Amino acid sequence: VPNSKLLINPAFTWWTVGYLLSYEGAKKLVDQEPLQKFIPTDEYLPIMFDQHPEEKFKLHFGPRNLKAFAIEPVIIRPTHYTSQEGYISDTSVAPSVSDLTEDDLIKLTQHDHISKEEL
Incomplete structure (x- = not known):
């Protein structure tokens, strides 16, 4: 993330640990009806910020424009x-x-x- 000492744009990750959501971000996630598409959260989040490696999964969701940020160095771990x-x-x-x-x-x-x- 430009001009930030701690924030980065995350790549694909399977860990669903320590997330914060804005109202707008939560709405983007809910509007895609993920429960109707039977997908785990740790697959769904990277799809929605367009970093999932499997195109066949990404095709079922759009737009994939969730804004995601991570803190580096990591402050929460499993x-x-x-x-x-x-x-x-x-x-x-x-x-x-x-x-x-x-x-x-x-x-x-x-x-x-x-x-x-x-x-």
């Missing part, structure tokens, strides 16, 4: 990283949508929360 003892993720261990049956998808649309075991 307590645990992938493969460390105590690491918890609700998305990295979820089944791929392509692995779900039609009955599984129907269950997902009828309930607020379904455990991995129920699928």
Whole structure:
């Protein structure tokens, strides 16, 4: 970010840790109806600030004009990283949508929360 000592424009990241949203930014995210498109937050945010590497994901959302900034050096970090003892993720261990049956998808649309075991 020009003329800033701490702000940068972020590249793609999967970590959804420590975000602040303005009303306008939140509205851009909600207006795209991400819950209807079944996408995790850590995939959705980089799509919306147009830094996701997968074009096939980006095609489902537009405009992708969310303004995103990050602080460098990093001031918020996860307590645990992938493969460390105590690491918890609700998305990295979820089944791929392509692995779900039609009955599984129907269950997902009828309930607020379904455990991995129920699928």
